[in-house]
Amino acid sequence: GEDVEQSLFLSVREGDSSVINCTYTDSSSTYLYWYKQEPGAGLQLLTYIFSNMDMKQDQRLTVLLNKKDKHLSLRIADTQTGDSAIYFCAESFMNRDDKIIFGKGTRLHILP
Amino acid sequence: EAGVTQFPSHSVIEKGQTVTLRCDPISGHDNLYWYRRVMGKEIKFLLHFVKESKQDESGMPNNRFLAERTGGTYSTLKVQPAELEDSGVYFCASSQVGAQETQYFGPGTRLLVL
Numbered sequence: 001g002e003d004v005e006q007s008l009f010l011s012v013r014e015g016d017s018s019v020i021n022c023t024y025t026d027s028s029s030t031y032l033y034w035y036k037q038e039p040g041a042g043l044q045l046l047t048y049i050f051s052n053m054d055m056k057q058d059q060r061l062t063v064l065l066n067k068k069d070k071h072l073s074l075r076i077a078d079t080q081t082g083d084s085a086i087y088f089c090a091e092s093f094m095n096r097d098d099k100i101i102f103g104k105g106t107r108l109h110i111l112p
Numbered sequence: 113e114a115g116v117t118q119f120p121s122h123s124v125i126e127k128g129q130t131v132t133l134r135c136d137p138i139s140g141h142d143n144l145y146w147y148r149r150v151m152g153k154e155i156k157f158l159l160h161f162v163k164e165s166k167q168d169e170s171g172m173p174n175n176r177f178l179a180e181r182t183g184g185t186y187s188t189l190k191v192q193p194a195e196l197e198d199s200g201v202y203f204c205a206s207s208q209v210g211a212q213e214t215q216y217f218g219p220g221t222r223l224l225v226l
Contacts, residue, residue: 042219
């Protein structure tokens with residue numbers, strides 16, 4: 001079945017790197033995503049990776065995909081207070097009407 | 113370019129009442145999706161429109177929920193009668209046909225049923 005798991009909380013000191021991890025059960029996913037939700041705001045697509053890629057980097061963000069272990073991670077370098085948010089891991093399947101399957105979200109808390 | 117908009121931002125109603133949520137997708141996006149997140153749970157898919165047609169409504173919880181997209185532009189999601197367990201945040205998303213991997217989400221409607 002489709003299941004996306006991620007830890008619920010992460011605390012990181014400002015300036016350090018944050019690593020948010022996610023595991024999924026269905027290996028037939030086409031795309032894997034990281035969405036960000038700031039307090040009181042909607043879901044912002046942060047980045048996504050095609051399932052045949054291992055890594056994607058975009059400025060302070062690095063996404064790593066290990067298909068063998070069904071593990072996705074998001075690394076945020078030089079974490080800032082503005083990075084405080086809930087981060088949702090998600091996946092979609094090209095031939096299943098494109099609906100996105102989300103994890104419960106990881107709340108990232110930045111320590112001063 | 114305007115993003116996905118949703119109205120209202122918040123709604124507080126009593127059990128048994130009716131509420132209608134509205135979503136305006138990004139102009140030109142034929143795909144429109146509804147999702148919801150109830151307290152402490154995952155964001156769950158409800159249904160998917162392509163233009164005015166329902167492509168997939170497998171996530172609709174029961175027949176108290178009715179979604180429409182007349183004319184293929186904006187969409188409404190009506191809950192009638194509302195129950196306590198319907199409380200949560202209802203998100204709408206849209207994407208272009210051929211770019212389904214990029215769904216843009218609205219800010220959500222926070223529904224509280226008392």
